[in-house]
Amino acid sequence: MTAMMLSLLFFGAGALAAALPGRFRRFPAGPLAAVLGSAAGLFSGLACLLSGDAWDFTAAWRLPLGYVHVGEDALSALFVALISLVGLLAAVYGHGYLGRDKGDGKKATSFCWFNILMASMLLVCLARDGFLFLVAWEIMALSSFFLVVFDHEKPGVLRAGWIYLVATHLGTALLLVMFLLLGRGGDLDFSRLGASGATASVVFLAALVGFGTKAGFAPFHVWLPEAHPAAPSHVSALMSGVMIKTGIYGLLRALSFLGAPEPWWGWVLVGIGVASGVYGVLFALAQHDLKRLLAYHSVENIGIIALGLGLGVLGSATGHPVVAALGFCGGLLHVVNHGIFKSLLFMGAGSALHATGTREMDRMGGLMKHMPVTGAAFLVGAAAICALPPLNGFVSEFLVYAAAFTCLSARASVWSGLAVIAGLALIGGLAAACFTKAFGVVFLGEPRTKLTACESPRSMTWPMAALALLCLAIGLSAPFMAGLVMPAAKLLAPGAAFASPVAIAEMTAGVSLAAALLAGLVLLFALLRKRLLRGRTVRSSLTWDCGYAAPSARMQYTASSYAMPVVGMFRLLLGTRVHADPPEGLFPKGASLESHTEDLMMRRIYGPVAGVLSGLADRFRLLQQGRTHLYILYIVLAILFLFLWNLAG
Amino acid sequence: MIFPMLHVFLALIASPLLLSVINRTKAFFGGRTGAPILQPYLDIAKLLRKGTVYSRTTTWIFRAAPSVELASVMAALAVTPLGAIPALLPFQGDLVFLAYSLGLMRFFTVSAALDTGSAFCGMGASREVQFSALAEVALLVGLAAAACLFRVFSLTDICRQAWAAGPVSWEGGGTLLLVAASFLVVLLAENSRIPVDDPNTHLELTMIHEVMILDHGGPDLAFIEYAAALKFWILGSLLVSLALPLRFADPLPDLAAGLIGLFFLAVTVGVIESVMARLKLVRVPQLLVVAGVLSFLALFDVMR
Known part of the structure; x- marks a missing residue:
C-alpha cells in the first residue's frame, strides 16, 4: 500500500512540476516522475500478485457523493502491474521521442498530462467506490484527450480527438446508468453494490456497452482507429497497450458485482469477440497507414480477450470449472500480453515514423538495415501478435483455444467452442497476413523513397528491446504466467466453481517445453548453418528477377498489392473504394491508383446518425444566434416562468 | 518411448522418400522412367556442400529464415503421432x-520472400498468406x-x-472421412501440390511456394x-491417422501400417498430380472454403 501511495504521489508531483512555467521546463521532471511512479506501481502490483496480500483503505474524509475508498486485490494488482510496466517504458521512450524536435514547453505539457493519465488509470483500478471510480474514469478520458491532440496543428488530429471525446462520454453515460442500477440505496461503495434477475442483465448490457466503448469492442470501436494514429507514438503505446484495458477491467469488476452469470452473457461476449476479431483484422489488412493498422489490431486483440472472458463466463454459468478457469486465465493473460506487444509495436512504428516522416507503409521499405534494433524488436512484436510460438501471444491464445477445445471434448457449449476455434483460426491466419505485410513492407526490401533514416536514440530503442525480451520470456514461462493470473481469475469465477489448477499446469508445462524445444532448435540450426558456410564462398549479388538486371524499388510488391487478394475476397464487407486512372494509349502520360477503406460502422451507422443529429441541432440555431439581448430575454422569460410556476404550485 | 523416437527418426530419415514416391508415380503416369528414388537426398546433399x-x-x-523454418x-514433428504410435512430446492442446x-x-518463409524486394517473391508471398489463412480454418475446425x-x-x-475402433466397427467413420477429405485438401495446399500450386513449373508467375x-x-x-519434406510427413501422418484405422494392437505392426499408409498417400498425391491440372488461382480459395465446409460438416455430424 505504501508503494502504491508513493506511486500516486510521484505522478502528482510530476504533473505539478511539469506544469511549472519558464526555465524550470528544461529539467525533465515529468518523465522522471513518470518513471519513478511507474516503478513504485509495478512493485506494488507485483508484490500483491506474488504474495497474494490484498489491502483496503478508506480515508477519513469523504467526497461529496462517496468515500475515498481504495484497495488492491489480485484483479486490480494484475492491471496495476501491467499499466505501470508499460507506463514506465513509454515514459522513457516518450522522453526520447518528444525530445528531438518539439519545444521544451510542449513536451513538459505533454508529460504533465501523461502523469495525470497514469495516476488516473491506477486510480480506476484501485477505486472501491463508484463515485471515485467515475471521477478517475473521467480524468483518464480527459487527460488522454489532451495527449491525443498534442499535435493539434496537424490536419485531422483535432477531429480524431473530438471523435474520441464523444465516444468516451457516450460510454461514461452508460456507466452512470450502470452504477445507479447497482447502487440501489444511493450507496456506491463496491462492497455493497449488487443486482439480481433482470436488473443484473440490464447492468451487464450497460457495462458491456459502456466499458466496451473504452475497450474497443466492435461495433463501439470507431474512436480507436481515429485517435491512436493521431496521438504521439508513446501515447498510442500507452493508450492501445493499457488504457483500453481499463475497459476490460471495468467489465470484469462489474461482473464481480453481479454474482452468478447467465449463460447468454457468455454467448454475447463470444459473439462480440468473434465480430471484433475478424472485423479488426480485416480492416487492419486494408489500411495503408501503419499506426491505423495497429489500432485496428487492437480491436482484433480485444476481440480475442472477449473470446477468453466469454468462455470463462460461459464456463462458470453452466458449471464447467475447467472451461471457466482456462477462459478467464487465457483472457487475462492476453490482456497482459497484448499490453506488452502492442506497446512494442506502436513504439516501433513511432521510430519508423520518426525516421521516415511518414505513416504511409507504401512509402517506407528497407528500414531494417538502417534501424537494426527497431527492426528486430518490431519483428518480435509482429510474431508475438500473430500468436506464434515461442512468444507470449501464443501462450494466451493457447489457453483460449484450450478452453474452446475443452467445451468440445466435454460436449458442453459446443457451438460457442466452435465459434471460438473457427474465429481464432481465421483471425490467426489473417493476422499473419497482416503482420508479414507490416513488417515486410516497412522494414524489408528496398527503400521506396529516398531514406535518410537512422536508428533512434537509446532512450527509444531500449524500451523496445526490453519489451521484446519480455515477449520471449513470457512465451517460455507459460506455467509461471498462468499461475500469476490465476488468483485474478479465481476472483471472477464466484464460489467453488473453479477447477483445481492441475489441468492448466499440465498444459502450460507442455507449451513451455515445446516452446523451449523450438527455441533450442532455432539456435541449433542457426549454428549448423554458420558451421556449414564457414570457409565457403558467400557472394553478394542482385536479387534474381528472372534475368532482369536492373530491378528498381518501385517494382516491389507494396502493402496494397500484397493485401489485395485477401481484401478482394472480403470486398463486400470492407467496401474498399478504388480510384483508378489507368495508363491509356501508346504513349501513356501518367497513371494513378488510389484505394481507401473507410470504417464500415463509421460510414454506415455513426456517420449518418451524427448527420441526422447535427441536422436536428441546426433547427435550434434559431434560438442561439449570438445576440446578447436575445439571451437576456431568455433569462428573463425563464425567471418569469419559474415565478409563475411557483405561484401556481 | 522407443516407438515415438523411432517414428521421429523414421520421419527425419524417410521424409524425402515420400516426395520421390510422388515423382515416380507421376513419371509412371507420364510414361517416363523418372528420377532415381534417392534423388531428393542427392539434391539435399549437393546443396549442403555448396556455398x-x-x-x-x-x-x-x-x-x-531457413533455420527457423x-x-x-x-x-x-515432436507433437505429431502416427496412428497408434504416440508423439514424442504429447500434451493436451498440442x-x-x-x-x-x-x-x-x-x-x-514469407518474410524472407519480402526481404528480397523482388516482385515475384512478393507475389508468391501474397498468395501464400491468402490461401493459408483459409487452410488454417479447415485444419483447426477439422481437428475440433x-x-x-x-x-x-x-x-x-x-x-x-x-x-x-479398428476397420470393422468403425464408429464415427463418417465424421472421420469428412475430416480426412478436408485434410487432403489442406495437405495439398500447405505442401504446394497440384491443384493449388505446381512444384515443377519453372515459370515463376504460376507458382506460390x-x-x-x-x-x-x-x-x-x-x-x-x-x-x-518434413511438413509433408507431418500433415500426411495426421491424414493417415484419421483416415486409415488399421489397428494391430501391437506397436511394431502399427508403425508399419502407418508407414504403408504414408506411402499410399504419396502415391495418391502422385495420381492426383498426374490426372489433374493446376486450378486457376481465383478458384483456389473456393477449393479451400470447400475444405473448411467439410470440416464444419464433420463437426455437425458429431453433434447430430
Whole structure:
C-alpha cells in the first residue's frame, strides 16, 4: 500500500512540476516522475500478485457523493502491474521521442498530462467506490484527450480527438446508468453494490456497452482507429497497450458485482469477440497507414480477450470449472500480453515514423538495415501478435483455444467452442497476413523513397528491446504466467466453481517445453548453418528477377498489392473504394491508383446518425444566434416562468 | 518411448522418400522412367556442400529464415503421432502448437520472400498468406471435429482413438472421412501440390511456394527442401491417422501400417498430380472454403 501511495504521489508531483512555467521546463521532471511512479506501481502490483496480500483503505474524509475508498486485490494488482510496466517504458521512450524536435514547453505539457493519465488509470483500478471510480474514469478520458491532440496543428488530429471525446462520454453515460442500477440505496461503495434477475442483465448490457466503448469492442470501436494514429507514438503505446484495458477491467469488476452469470452473457461476449476479431483484422489488412493498422489490431486483440472472458463466463454459468478457469486465465493473460506487444509495436512504428516522416507503409521499405534494433524488436512484436510460438501471444491464445477445445471434448457449449476455434483460426491466419505485410513492407526490401533514416536514440530503442525480451520470456514461462493470473481469475469465477489448477499446469508445462524445444532448435540450426558456410564462398549479388538486371524499388510488391487478394475476397464487407486512372494509349502520360477503406460502422451507422443529429441541432440555431439581448430575454422569460410556476404550485 | 523416437527418426530419415514416391508415380503416369528414388537426398546433399549467393537487398531475416523454418517444422514433428504410435512430446492442446509452429514457418518463409524486394517473391508471398489463412480454418475446425468425436484434444489421444475402433466397427467413420477429405485438401495446399500450386513449373508467375524461395541457395535451400519434406510427413501422418484405422494392437505392426499408409498417400498425391491440372488461382480459395465446409460438416455430424 505504501508503494502504491508513493506511486500516486510521484505522478502528482510530476504533473505539478511539469506544469511549472519558464526555465524550470528544461529539467525533465515529468518523465522522471513518470518513471519513478511507474516503478513504485509495478512493485506494488507485483508484490500483491506474488504474495497474494490484498489491502483496503478508506480515508477519513469523504467526497461529496462517496468515500475515498481504495484497495488492491489480485484483479486490480494484475492491471496495476501491467499499466505501470508499460507506463514506465513509454515514459522513457516518450522522453526520447518528444525530445528531438518539439519545444521544451510542449513536451513538459505533454508529460504533465501523461502523469495525470497514469495516476488516473491506477486510480480506476484501485477505486472501491463508484463515485471515485467515475471521477478517475473521467480524468483518464480527459487527460488522454489532451495527449491525443498534442499535435493539434496537424490536419485531422483535432477531429480524431473530438471523435474520441464523444465516444468516451457516450460510454461514461452508460456507466452512470450502470452504477445507479447497482447502487440501489444511493450507496456506491463496491462492497455493497449488487443486482439480481433482470436488473443484473440490464447492468451487464450497460457495462458491456459502456466499458466496451473504452475497450474497443466492435461495433463501439470507431474512436480507436481515429485517435491512436493521431496521438504521439508513446501515447498510442500507452493508450492501445493499457488504457483500453481499463475497459476490460471495468467489465470484469462489474461482473464481480453481479454474482452468478447467465449463460447468454457468455454467448454475447463470444459473439462480440468473434465480430471484433475478424472485423479488426480485416480492416487492419486494408489500411495503408501503419499506426491505423495497429489500432485496428487492437480491436482484433480485444476481440480475442472477449473470446477468453466469454468462455470463462460461459464456463462458470453452466458449471464447467475447467472451461471457466482456462477462459478467464487465457483472457487475462492476453490482456497482459497484448499490453506488452502492442506497446512494442506502436513504439516501433513511432521510430519508423520518426525516421521516415511518414505513416504511409507504401512509402517506407528497407528500414531494417538502417534501424537494426527497431527492426528486430518490431519483428518480435509482429510474431508475438500473430500468436506464434515461442512468444507470449501464443501462450494466451493457447489457453483460449484450450478452453474452446475443452467445451468440445466435454460436449458442453459446443457451438460457442466452435465459434471460438473457427474465429481464432481465421483471425490467426489473417493476422499473419497482416503482420508479414507490416513488417515486410516497412522494414524489408528496398527503400521506396529516398531514406535518410537512422536508428533512434537509446532512450527509444531500449524500451523496445526490453519489451521484446519480455515477449520471449513470457512465451517460455507459460506455467509461471498462468499461475500469476490465476488468483485474478479465481476472483471472477464466484464460489467453488473453479477447477483445481492441475489441468492448466499440465498444459502450460507442455507449451513451455515445446516452446523451449523450438527455441533450442532455432539456435541449433542457426549454428549448423554458420558451421556449414564457414570457409565457403558467400557472394553478394542482385536479387534474381528472372534475368532482369536492373530491378528498381518501385517494382516491389507494396502493402496494397500484397493485401489485395485477401481484401478482394472480403470486398463486400470492407467496401474498399478504388480510384483508378489507368495508363491509356501508346504513349501513356501518367497513371494513378488510389484505394481507401473507410470504417464500415463509421460510414454506415455513426456517420449518418451524427448527420441526422447535427441536422436536428441546426433547427435550434434559431434560438442561439449570438445576440446578447436575445439571451437576456431568455433569462428573463425563464425567471418569469419559474415565478409563475411557483405561484401556481 | 522407443516407438515415438523411432517414428521421429523414421520421419527425419524417410521424409524425402515420400516426395520421390510422388515423382515416380507421376513419371509412371507420364510414361517416363523418372528420377532415381534417392534423388531428393542427392539434391539435399549437393546443396549442403555448396556455398551461397545473397542478394544485396536482403538482411539477416533472409539468412535466418531457413533455420527457423526447419526448427519450427521439427518442433511440430515432436507433437505429431502416427496412428497408434504416440508423439514424442504429447500434451493436451498440442494440436494448436502444431498449427502455430507451422504458422511460424510460414511467417519466416514469407518474410524472407519480402526481404528480397523482388516482385515475384512478393507475389508468391501474397498468395501464400491468402490461401493459408483459409487452410488454417479447415485444419483447426477439422481437428475440433475429431476432438469433439473422441472427447480428447491432444493429437496423440485423437489418433490413438481413431485407430482403436479398428476397420470393422468403425464408429464415427463418417465424421472421420469428412475430416480426412478436408485434410487432403489442406495437405495439398500447405505442401504446394497440384491443384493449388505446381512444384515443377519453372515459370515463376504460376507458382506460390517455389517462387518465394527463388533467391535461396546452398545450405539454406537444403534446409528449406528438407523442411518441406518434413511438413509433408507431418500433415500426411495426421491424414493417415484419421483416415486409415488399421489397428494391430501391437506397436511394431502399427508403425508399419502407418508407414504403408504414408506411402499410399504419396502415391495418391502422385495420381492426383498426374490426372489433374493446376486450378486457376481465383478458384483456389473456393477449393479451400470447400475444405473448411467439410470440416464444419464433420463437426455437425458429431453433434447430430
